Amino acid sequence: MTRRMIFDRVIASAAAVLVAAVLVAPAVSATAPCQTSGTFESWLERFKQEAVAQGISRNAIAAAAPYLVYDQRIVNIDRGQRFFAQSFLQFSDKMLAPYRLTQGAALIKKHADLFARAEKEYGVPAPVIVAFWGLESDFGAGMGKDQAIRSLATLAYDCRRSDMFRGHLFDALRLIERGDLAAAEMIGSWAGELGQTQMMPSEYLKYAVDYDGDGHRNLLRSVPDVVGSTANYLVSLGWRRGEPWLEEVRVPANLPWDQADLAIQHPRSQWARWGVTQRDGKALPADNLPASLLLPMGRLGPAFLAYPNFQTYLKWNASLAYSTTAAYYATRLAGAPPMNRGAPNIPTVTPEEAKELQQMLAQAGYEIGTPDGKIGIATRAAIKQAQLKLGLPADSYPTPELINRMRGMR
Numbered sequence: 001m002t003r004r005m006i007f008d009r010v011i012a013s014a015a016a017v018l019v020a021a022v023l024v025a026p027a028v029s030a031t032a033p034c035q036t037s038g039t040f041e042s043w044l045e046r047f048k049q050e051a052v053a054q055g056i057s058r059n060a061i062a063a064a065a066p067y068l069v070y071d072q073r074i075v076n077i078d079r080g081q082r083f084f085a086q087s088f089l090q091f092s093d094k095m096l097a098p099y100r101l102t103q104g105a106a107l108i109k110k111h112a113d114l115f116a117r118a119e120k121e122y123g124v125p126a127p128v129i130v131a132f133w134g135l136e137s138d139f140g141a142g143m144g145k146d147q148a149i150r151s152l153a154t155l156a157y158d159c160r161r162s163d164m165f166r167g168h169l170f171d172a173l174r175l176i177e178r179g180d181l182a183a184a185e186m187i188g189s190w191a192g193e194l195g196q197t198q199m200m201p202s203e204y205l206k207y208a209v210d211y212d213g214d215g216h217r218n219l220l221r222s223v224p225d226v227v228g229s230t231a232n233y234l235v236s237l238g239w240r241r242g243e244p245w246l247e248e249v250r251v252p253a254n255l256p257w258d259q260a261d262l263a264i265q266h267p268r269s270q271w272a273r274w275g276v277t278q279r280d281g282k283a284l285p286a287d288n289l290p291a292s293l294l295l296p297m298g299r300l301g302p303a304f305l306a307y308p309n310f311q312t313y314l315k316w317n318a319s320l321a322y323s324t325t326a327a328y329y330a331t332r333l334a335g336a337p338p339m340n341r342g343a344p345n346i347p348t349v350t351p352e353e354a355k356e357l358q359q360m361l362a363q364a365g366y367e368i369g370t371p372d373g374k375i376g377i378a379t380r381a382a383i384k385q386a387q388l389k390l391g392l393p394a395d396s397y398p399t400p401e402l403i404n405r406m407r408g409m410r
Contacts (some may be wrong), residue, residue: 033158040070043157047166051173060177067149067183074146074154077190087348088296089341091321096329100134104333107139112404114227118211122231123241127333129230131326132197132316139198143220144189148172152192152201168192171199180208180217196220196226199233207233237315238308245309246294246327248302248339257299258384258394262306262314262377265290271305279340296324296398301342304328320376347399354379357398360406361386 038371048061083172086094108126115126137143149172156165160204172192175181181194188194196219208217211228218225247280251260252275259266259274268291272284284305291305304324313323328339349357351373358371358379366382375383380396387394390405 016143027183036115036157036159040157044068044153047153047156047169051170054170056170056173056237059176060173063183064149064174064402065171067147067186068153069150070157071150076152078155078158078160079162086321088321088324089301090348092325092328093158095135096323096332100138100229100329101332103139104130104134105331107133108333111223111227114224118227118231122235122239124231124234124239125330125334127330128234128239128245129197129227131330132230133226135322135326135329136198137196140220140223143196144187144193145200146188146190146192147193148186148192148201149183150394151188151190155192165192168201171205174205175201178205180204181220185220195229196223197233198228199229203233204229207236234312234316237312239312240309243289243309244307245313246307246324246331247291247305248328248331249284249334250277250279250281250340251295251299251303252276253292255293256387260293260295260299260395261381261384262292262294262310263381265292267291268305276303276305279337285350294324295395295397296320297342297346298399299393300346301396301397302339303342314377318376319374320380346400349398349400349403353400353403354398357383357403357406360403360410364406364409369392 009194051061052058058256073251081377104127108130114127115129118129119125133139149169152165152169152172156162156169162337171194172186175186176183186194191197191200192199195208199208199219204217204219207218208225208229209232210217210225210369212222212224214222216225217229218221219229249271255276257276267288268284269288271291272286276284278284289307292310293308294304294306294310295301296304304327306327310323310327314320317323332338354375355371355373358368358373361368361379361382362371364386366385368379368382369376375398379398383398383402384394384396386406387396387402392402392405
């Protein structure tokens with residue numbers, strides 16, 4: 001499973017700005033489907049000319065030429081993915097099979113010296129790196145089967161995210177020119193991600209490090225390069241040395257639910273005053289470490305304090321289900337017990353119901369982006385405002401009750 005099958009990488013500060021905009025001045029947004037114009041052949045010729053103008057060698061372009069072709073299947077996948085429409089519990093249950101925990105723990109032990117080196121140099125603990133390693137490629141066993149250059153060329157030509165993928169295609173050519181990978185071995189995800197922690201070519205070019213000292217940055221086959229490069233990339237996303245990322249907690253029934261929001265931080269001492277405790281019921285440290293209360297399944301489900309390092313997960317992948325799963329996986333590898341799953345039979349909505357809810361929220365004046373059935377940060381912010389308006393507990397979680405109440409407002 002690759003981390004950007006659907007979502008473009010977003011920075012957490014942008015997410016916070018977006019949430020704030022939703023809270024202050026909701027507005028309707030309608031995005032019409034884009035239209036790709038001109039032939040792929042004419043586009044490709046212009047792309048090659050621009051690559052040369054950017055200083056990319058003709059030899060690198062020639063090496064990539066057999067794969068600079070259009071593949072409609074890639075566009076179909078890009079337009080049709082629904083994997084991240086699952087709830088957090090559905091997603092985490094599917095992604096955190098027992099073998100990923102046992103194999104991850106075994107790899108931490110096997111490469112203890114390597115991980116100790118990476119933590120000393122970058123400040124990123126082994127469980128954090130290994131959780132991404134496991135989720136992204138099953139520790140290198142499933143890096144994808146698509147030719148990356150073909151995928152990138154297709155998506156760069158397609159209108160939906162052309163500018164982003166043009167940049168990645170240029171940098172894929174630079175990877176060839178630098179000698180890290182040959183064009184023929186650039187096999188990865190359908191979206192062009194490469195390596196055991198699935199980096200896009202621009203990330204690979206900028207953040208991959210030669211951690212085994214062989215003169216190349218090989219994220220397909222070198223475990224040291226994978227570990228060092230992943231740590232380096234996480235630091236670029238804002239990882240803070242020596243700080244936690246996620247902690248399971250207990251929450252009281254009378255919590256001010258509208259404070260459970262990734263855009264809101266309070267010191268742990270304030271959460272303690274509101275009755276939030278550690279998972280085992282012990283008091284939280286009464287310090288000033290900032291944290292947000294994350295309720296991925298609403299007030300009836302699991303509860304976590306998300307620390308500033310959790311924003312790194314959202315920058316890695318904007319899907320809340322993925323980010324929370326990756327962070328929780330890392331806590332398990334670090335020794336935390338299985339989470340409390342909350343009340344039995346937590347109400348859930350189908351992707352079709354989620355899309356209907358998004359459409360109703362947009363019609364009511366809230367900015368949620370394009371309705372797609374995936375409950376992201378902007379949709380959760382709009383849900384909270386609708387819950388407040390309707391007098392429901394404002395935990396930002398979509399429920400059939402909310403949908404029925406909004407249907408009645410039409």
